[in-house]
Amino acid sequence: MTETAAATTEPDVLRLLDEPEAPGAYGDLEPSSPPLIDDEGRVRLSFSRVDTYRNCPTKFRYSYIDRLPGQPGPHLSFGTSIHAALEAFYDRKLPDCPSEEELLGYLYDAWDSSGFAGTSREEQLAFYRHAQDALRRFHRRVAPTYRLPVDTEAWFELPVGDLAIVVGSIDRVDVDEDGELHVIDYKTNRKAKQRRYVAGSLQLAIYALACEHLYGRLPASVSLDFVVAGVEVRVGLDELDLDATRAAVTETAQGVLDARYEPTPNRLCDWCDYRALCPAWEGGAEGEDLLGPAVTELARLRRQVERDVRALRELEAGVEAAGAALRSRGLDPVAPDAARPVADGQAVEPDAAGR
Ligand code: SF4
Secondary structure, X not given: OOOOOOOOOOOHHHHHHHOOOOXXXXXXXXXXXXXXXXXXXXXXXXXHHHHHHHHOHHHHHHHHHOOOOOOOOHHHHHHHXXXXXXXXXXXXXXXXXXXXXXXXXXXXXXXXXXXXXXXXXXXXXXXXXXXXHHHHHHHHHHHHHOOOOOEEEEEEEEEEOOOEEEEEEXXXXXXXXXXXXXXXXXXXXXXXXXXXHHHOOHHHHHHHHHHHHHHOOOOOEEEEEEOOOOEEEEEEXXXXXXXXXXXXXXXXXXXXXXOOOOOOOOOOHHHOOOOOOOHHHOOOOOOOXXXXXXXXXXXXXXXXHHHHHHHHHHHHXXXXXXXXXXXXXXXXXXOOOOOOEOOOOOOOXXXXXXX
């Protein structure tokens, strides 16, 4: 460990930061939703997908096959905001370390309020101040040895055997004076984990393989930087089990291809967004909103579609009216040059789209 945690008095609401990360949190969010199985029959996985399947295949099915949305929460927005601020901090492409004020400015710009819908303004402020404190400590820790990384949020698509492709992004890849690469992943839990947890991290082992895929060589070390606790825990490559990692990915892909989705009750069930739906907890869900966030999301999407349809109709009416006005002046509203008048008796040829 490179630094000990700073002692702070923390508001009660911040205990939410102790909740486990949700599937899909940071690092493996895709801008679009490609099919789970690609054209070559490979299962498209990520660290979170593999981890979720290994914890509970039923949860995997709800999350990635049925695509039922999870419950957004303050701790997810907090983590997203810190990740975005640190990406900007290291992505400036200048040799000098950005100032503390600049880092806090990146946090201000990147602050994600989406998970705070059910909380008070004071609670959101408590999270924001907590994030500021964490980043001030981070700045004090890294500024003296700051150097530009090789990459930030390095996106990878890593084939594993014939059955899987693992996608994701590595928070940061550093290079040292000897040219050795070092993979760093940020965590926003309040407490740092033990060294053996880091050495056994499936995520870091996947990132090590991804590093080799992206840059042609394995990293010398991988680490989890516990930004809130102010501690970076680093382990050497020789402490990772890369063969076991490839096997875990392949087993997950095979399970998905075989459509094996048995519920597996585990210590994370208390935080599971789908517990009210889960057959393993039948009887315990009476009186609960069984579809919970899925129904809320459905209602939101319906409202959005209704708004879009209204906007579409208004635009169609506006275009129609403007077109009629142009035609009444002898102008062709469809031609590339709308100012070109239609010659008397000239037919307007439809274009390739049939307009
Ligand atoms: S409640 Fe537990 S067993 Fe059920 S889907 Fe969630 S993690 Fe799996």
